Amino acid sequence: MLTPLRLAVLVVLFCAFPAAAADRTIYLTFDDGPLTGTSNILDVLEAEQVPAAMFMVGMHAQASAANKALVQRARNMPLVTIGNHSYSHAYNHYQHFYSDTEGVVADMLRANAVLGLKPAVHARLPGRDVFRLPSMSKDDNSLGLAKEGREDPDYEFVAASGFYLYGWDHEWVHENSGKPVQSVDRLVSEIDHLFSYGQFVKPGKLILLMHDEMFQDVFNGKANLTALITALKLRRYAFGAITGYDG
Ligand SMILES: [Zn+2]
Numbered sequence: 001m002l003t004p005l006r007l008a009v010l011v012v013l014f015c016a017f018p019a020a021a022a023d024r025t026i027y028l029t030f031d032d033g034p035l036t037g038t039s040n041i042l043d044v045l046e047a048e049q050v051p052a053a054m055f056m057v058g059m060h061a062q063a064s065a066a067n068k069a070l071v072q073r074a075r076n077m078p079l080v081t082i083g084n085h086s087y088s089h090a091y092n093h094y095q096h097f098y099s100d101t102e103g104v105v106a107d108m109l110r111a112n113a114v115l116g117l118k119p120a121v122h123a124r125l126p127g128r129d130v131f132r133l134p135s136m137s138k139d140d141n142s143l144g145l146a147k148e149g150r151e152d153p154d155y156e157f158v159a160a161s162g163f164y165l166y167g168w169d170h171e172w173v174h175e176n177s178g179k180p181v182q183s184v185d186r187l188v189s190e191i192d193h194l195f196s197y198g199q200f201v202k203p204g205k206l207i208l209l210m211h212d213e214m215f216q217d218v219f220n221g222k223a224n225l226t227a228l229i230t231a232l233k234l235r236r237y238a239f240g241a242i243t244g245y246d247g
Helices: 006-022 040-047 063-075 100-113 153-159 184-197 223-236
Strands: 027-034 050-054 082-086 121-123 131-133 134-139 163-165 203-212
Touching: 027 040, 040 050, 040 063, 040 100, 040 223, 050 063, 063 082, 082 100, 100 153, 131 153, 153 163, 184 203, 184 223
Parallel strands: 027 050, 027 203, 050 082, 082 121, 121 163
Antiparallel strands: 131 134, 131 163
């Protein structure tokens, strides 16, 4: 029998459900471009009309006329936020890079100049899952106790130089070749699981880390990214622009 109490519970559940659905937001982020794969990403974002952040490397932007054109194309897309992912990508020697705070700041500022970015700039440090935002900060937990705190001056000085720094909650991992590790189905089930049980840096918000090289034709980049976005739309996830993440 539907007692008044049961009815009240049902009404509360019914009213709460839409709010819960709207509270599941995914932030697509792509690192290391412009590279082979970048144009496929831009094609899919345009077709699917979803926002994304492209954290670009200054050195890659300067590498060729084609790469410069990709930066320009991304800049002209209202749904794309171009972010700074350093000039040199630390030449992939992170420990050495982060031992020189002034050098880190200079490298980030150099990428601003190349990418045409003006403060406040949305950025991701190379090789580090670090957040420095007006409302919160988080260090890279993977560095281990021995190194804990050692790079804090780098992060603080970069942030103070006009950067919002973003890490990530989950990664679509790739092999050295750039080949994606998880299938789209596997990744989607990981995301479902995280929203059911996971702890995010910000509640209800998942920053997904991907890399441009994963979306080359040789890895079916266009089809994979389209399949991912389609599956997430079907599950009624919202897609957020990184500029609204800290709001
Ligand atoms: Zn990177």
